[in-house]
Amino acid sequence: MKSTTDPGPRILTLRQGILKKNDQEAARLRYLFHSAGIFVVNIVSGPGTGKTRFLEATLKRLLENGFPSAAFVGDPETENDAIRLKRSGAPVRQILTRGVCHLEATMISSQLSGWNLEEFKFLFIENVGNLVCTSNYDLGENLRVVMLSVTEGEDKPLKYPGLFNSADISIITKCDLAKACECDLDLAKKNLHSVRPNIQIFETSAKTGFGIDSFIEYLLASRQEFIKNME
């Protein structure tokens, strides 16, 4: 979003206007999701951290446990991720941003038609792989999850604090590769906590299934809390 080439007051005002409009649409979405009793999770990370594979495992597990869920997946191009996610048995819609580096609330609202939200317990939104631009756009979610892969370096939270600080919980992915990638997991967790003190961290591997149960438990408990607050 931001640019430093002579931004000037005109552009700053327009930027604020874009974000304000997004916030208004996100508030409308949040009300809609709340009314339908659907718990919404926005997943953000850099490209290639394993969002799709992790989400496929999560959707499958939730369906098996009697919690049918749906998903959106955003990418600049290709329907590949929606095709992969549909293997879980969940309804999935691809949002093609056509070069835009993040999802916005209007992209979600314009793709909801034909879905009866009350049939779903969870809605997942897999955002575009981007550690900067996704942080400013509220999508009406209940929970923002930031993923950090062991393959991309322990320093990412320090270099991209805006996004990591905007998240509610963090998932470290591809833990089965930690040794091969010489990733220092303690350092990764220390860096996450230095940017976002006390953030809950799930260490996982979608390949081996490690840590998925804990995350599912957390999701179910969070949804229960959400339902309780609705009453």
Add this chain to the structure above:
Amino acid sequence: MKSTTDPGPRILTLRQGILKKNDQEAARLRYLFHSAGIFVVNIVSGPGTGKTRFLEATLKRLLENGFPSAAFVGDPETENDAIRLKRSGAPVRQILTRGVCHLEATMISSQLSGWNLEEFKFLFIENVGNLVCTSNYDLGENLRVVMLSVTEGEDKPLKYPGLFNSADISIITKCDLAKACECDLDLAKKNLHSVRPNIQIFETSAKTGFGIDSFIEYLLASRQEFIKNME
């Protein structure tokens, strides 16, 4: 940069204005670099593909071979990468974008003072880790290199064609991890070529040194061509 929330003609005009100003500054930089006989390389990729480690090895090798070079490195926050790159013996300057998702030509020009460009044979610019937003900003470079890591999935060129299509050559990094990450290198190369037909691809590992020589040879030949064209 782009947003789809009611862009409207005003914002489109401003966007074009930002890019036009950047192009003008990049043209000024290109003239400056050309006059100094310095060959400039802009390295783009997602976060965590190993740009810094690869560049450290490249700078060291060039210095050993009598080609002293300098580097800029852009990050939203932290001086970590400049500290790492300085271990190569090259002069390095960190550009902190403070949340901006890409480097712009003015960020380069404002950091050049005090450097005598004629002392250097190459100038490397390690861009912010971002597969979308870096593609639109010319930095006055001679060569744009896009990196793809074996850890991030073979599909990235297809999902982010804008950036991969803007590059002159491509480097596949962390090839030592290809097997552990179950990366299909042939598929990665096929995807690169489907987005950017005939793009030259270097398979490398900064950890083992694999492929670095070929890249250095390519750099030296490209610089020789550039010098020949100056005469």
